[in-house]
Amino acid sequence: MSSKLRAILLGVALLLPSLVFLVMFTALPVAQTIINSFYRRNLATRNQPVWDGLGNYVRLFAADSDFWQVLTNTLFAIAIVVPISVILAFLFALLLNQRIRGIGWLRSSIFYPTILPMVSAASIWLLMFNVDFGLVNTFIKLVGGKAQNILGTTDWALWAVSFVIIWKLTGFLMVFYLAGLQGMPTDVMEAARLDGAGAWHTMRYITLPLLRGTTIFVITVAVTNAFQTVDHLYVMTQGGPNNASNLLLFNIYETNFRFQDSGLAYAETVVLLVLLIIFTIANTVVADQRSFDAQ
């Protein structure tokens, strides 16, 4: 046996355990989901899979389907949640990176929404947003405004549930930025200061570029979180009013478990997978591009 062959075999052997797990828990379920999405399987077929070709997708993307709204809602929520929570996280990290008296207290108060279980957080905000006695409306009235039925209004519900994700997510993202800031080499900063760089220039040309890896990671986490966080919908709006705050993952849950239309739910899951893959590829390409530019 040549040494080259031996090296290859060794490599394969070392990869094998993770390969087995990857195939079993990722590749196979994905393949199974895609296959199942071509079958109609609901109570009308008495839970038996019936070959339906693209039937589920046709139903999903029919002109009068609620799914369009669900997709729009999901993309809207991500478009709000990701930039706001990432920017806020960065600003909070800058703030908390200072040596100020009482900073520990501030740090924990910004981080604490992360520790709360989502259902508890959602229950708190359900009461805060309540039209009759919620704190938010008490405040609005105090400053002379008119009480708003925030969760019960189509125009506000999606903003409100997105806000709760931001509230919950920002502290979590902040930790990564804080770690990045604290791991920042001090000699570079000193050199910049000696060269007469102001705060803005230091930020623009040193801090931000050095945090690029962190930012890419943080954006990935923010996007996956925005896709995955649905528990609060169950508590706060159940996707209502009239689907105004229905998000993709919550819709999949409803389709499968409440409406028992698993074929359709598989098709929706495939759409979710495709969206996540598109995002991951885009993110990787952008990240690679930037690191290439930097060289």
Next chain:
Amino acid sequence: MKIPTLSVKHMSAVLLATVLAACAQPPAPTAAPAKPAEPAKPAEAAKPAAGNVEVELLFPVAVGGPIAKIMDDYMARFNKANPGITAKATFAGGYADVLTKIQTTVQGGGKPAPVAVLLSTDLQSLLDADLLEPLDGYLAKAGDAYVNDFFPAFMLNSKDKNGKVWGVPFQRSTPVMYYNKAHFKEVELDPEKPPKNWAELLDASKKLTKPNGDRWGLQVPSDGFPYWLFQAGPISLGKNVVGAEPNKVFFNTPESLEALDFFVSLSQKDKVHPTGVIPWATTPDAFLAGKASMIYHTTGSLTNILSKATNPADVGVAFIPGKSGFGVPTGGGNLYIFKAAPQEQKDAAWKLMQFLSSPELAAEWSRDTGYIASRKSAYDTEVMKKLVAEKPQYGVARDQLQYAQKELTSHQGAQIQQIYGNAIQAAVEGKKDSKTALADAQTAADKVLSQFK
């Protein structure tokens, strides 16, 4: 605090701890009394000693503590009266969780619990999924008197389109109107004469409403399952949104439209009702805090509202006013037996169901939770007589049952309910006019139902 899940409407009563003391009383004799001193009955002795049959009852609750204890107490009494059977009650989440648990067990080829409490409106879906054990044999042995003792309104959602009974009423409810008698006196309305029709309702609401949202005349929750309270409108007008056929619903009717127009005008035109979609879970709190003078809610909230009210005597309970007559849907859960369970467990489960639906237990369950006792004879028991004498509010829902009709159900029931609910929400918010909203809902529902012939 409560979380608005699907089950809250049926379960909000369950918050009560006050009942524990009552439950500690010696139980009234219920099912076949078997004194421990007596030898086993011949029939039982003749059976091969197969040992102990275990029966698991899955039940949904919105809040844990007391209900689980009450259930455990019921099980202990059943087990004492039925040697050879060990029944245990397992709390399994909300209604949807119990259903999911049974479905996944059966789909995975396992043996489900033999008996569970599920929504009465789940019947058609359970039949479509082929999960249910027919009760014919059991019911034949129990005799006609058993079925006929249940309030007929509760049986409407317990039968299939051919009139065959598949479930036994257990925790059943209807919507009622709660009104604040102190507020009525304050605006010189007769606190003993709550509104009986829409005209009186609107009139009272106008008098009771204070500006700036400080107090609303009427508050009807519309999140989660808005179809339920709203269904009272079309029923009172003589045309329910559902009939005997499980593949037809009637959303786009003149009656439905008239009811929706009236409902929308309360907030949009007359400003006696808050705008937008109102949360189910916190509406009783708004009532208790005096923010709303009249609310529609489930009779299941009665025990909760009475126990939290500063002056329970000021809590009025009335029929839901219709345009001229009355009308409400029923709601709540039935007991079902599942086909895939072993035969001896199913037989034991039937005994447990008979025990739980006995007049004495139905009366206790009503007292302990606020649900309507499912049988007429339950109201002849001492427990119920005493309760209604002391708190007449407990009798209102029973009296309203004569106007009660079938709750919205069909093939794909949950989805159809949501379609109708979305139409109501869209109209309440003024996003669609009532006519378009109902026409769209009818089209969407017909599309779903066309899969079922």
